[in-house]
Amino acid sequence: MGTTKVFVALCVCLMAGCCLGQLSVKRRLSYSAQQCRINRITSNEPSRRIECEGGLIEVWDENDEQFQCSGIDARRITIQPNSLVLPSFHPFPRLVYIQQGEGILGVSYPGCPETYQSTSRRQESGRRGEREWQSGGQSDLHQKVHRFRAGDILAIPPGAVHWSYNDGNEEIISIAVNDLNNHANQLDQNFRASFLAGGLGGRSGLRERRGEEQQFQQFQNIFSTFDSELMAEAFNVPEDLIKRMQQSQDRSLIVRAEKGQMRILSPRSLEEEEEDEERRRSKYMGLLDDVNGLEETVCTMRLRHNLDNRREADVFSRRGGRLNIVNQHKLPILRELDMSVEKGHMFPNTIYSPHWAMNSHSAVYVTQGDAQLQIVGNNGETIMDDTVKQGEMFVIPQFFTSICKAGNNGFEYVSFKTTSSPMKSPLVGYTSVFRAMPLQVISNSFRISPSQAQELKFGRQHQTFFLSPQAKSGRSS
Secondary structure, eight states, X not given: OHXXXXXXXXXXXXXXXXXXXXXXXXXXXXXXXXXXXOSOOOOBOOSEEEEETTEEEEEOOTTSHHHHHHTEEEEEEEEOTTEXXXXXXOSSOEEEEEEEOOEEXXXXXXXXXXXXXXXXXXXXXXXXXXXXXXXXXXXXXXXXXXXEOTTEEEEEOTTOEXXXXXXXXXOEEEEEEEETTSTTOOSXXXXXXXXXXXXXXXSSSOEEEETTEEEEOOEEOTTTTSXXXXXXXXXXXXXXXXXXHHTOOSBOSEEEOOTTSOOOOOOSOHHHHHHHHHHHHHHTTTOOSSOOSSSXXXXXXXXXXXXXXXXXXXXXXXXXXXXXXXXXXXXXXXXXXXXXXEEEEEOTTOEEEEEEESSOOEEEEEEEEXXXXXXXXXTSOEEEEEEXXXXXXXXXXXXXXXXXXXXXXXXXXXXXXXXXXXXXXXXXXXXXXXXXXXXXXXXXXXXXXXXXXXXXXXXXXXXXXXXXXXXXXXXXX
């Protein structure tokens, strides 16, 4: 009798787990199931410009059906030297690719300790190997900050307050992709961001352009309408200080910092951080996929990974190019974000094998060069047949088949995916579906001779993904 009760309880638990999993999947589908009737995909530059005091935000058209289908919001952000992106948070995960420049990213987690401690100037003497500055000799405590540079991918969890600062000598240009359809977002597919500072009430600072049309937007920080007396009691500060926070008008989303006041405690160089990360990856190489909670905790998890590291290329061809993939195995935080990214560097006239993504949408940004791209839908209809160029973005929906050929100057791109473990199914090469089929199936399916079926099956037998131009059957890449 006791055994029967235990068995029934286990069955109920399993059924509940399955139902919750199905609800999660259905929730992702519910947003986009009726919005993926795509007839045409185009590669475009951003359609809106939001001009800020310390930079520029360019936004791709959120009403474009390819972005509606994928649930993706994309924007290109330019940060001028000595400028600060104001602290904010949003209900969805974000991946940021740094195309140019270097700077500092801060991400704050509730409950994590302030592990970075600066001291007063009197206590600085005798310390070496640390970069720490203070304003007016005051000490400070804060959570870890992360240095980034060109080629890095940055992972920002939903709900975490984050800010960034350009402490370099050139502009930072980054591509930010937000997964609005992620399971973490329980609101809707509209882009939402809550700012802890700043605000605009007049016709200055924040100007939005749609083509030739110019509009002035208004936004307020989250403190602006709270009762000042109640907030002063909560913070245990004078009410005048709260009113100052609430009346921070005419400040945009990206502001210029006061000179000499943005020297952030940063105790390690970027090279030292990379060495630590390399040792960490080597130490845990070969472990099971299940995270045991010891190698990375929430407060010390890595948020950054460089996509330009040739030694970490997952696909490499001397005549075709290289492909760097960053998924949940290389950057464990992506398991929680359920996103991933790949960067491809294709040599001139190289072909990216025709394939389809099995479990994700892909938002592709062209970083350099150009390519001829074709996308075909499930009914064999042509969805896209066009040349994509530097600075443009397009979406390849899940299960849509695509093929790409690099131009005479090569082709580089960054592809953001809506899953932490992306899988693709190629049609050509030694990992292709044709390679897995018997010759008789291929021959009868297309009404071709066995010799023709063999040629179709083994035409690129030593290659996969990146197919070198004018390669002959049987030759290695």
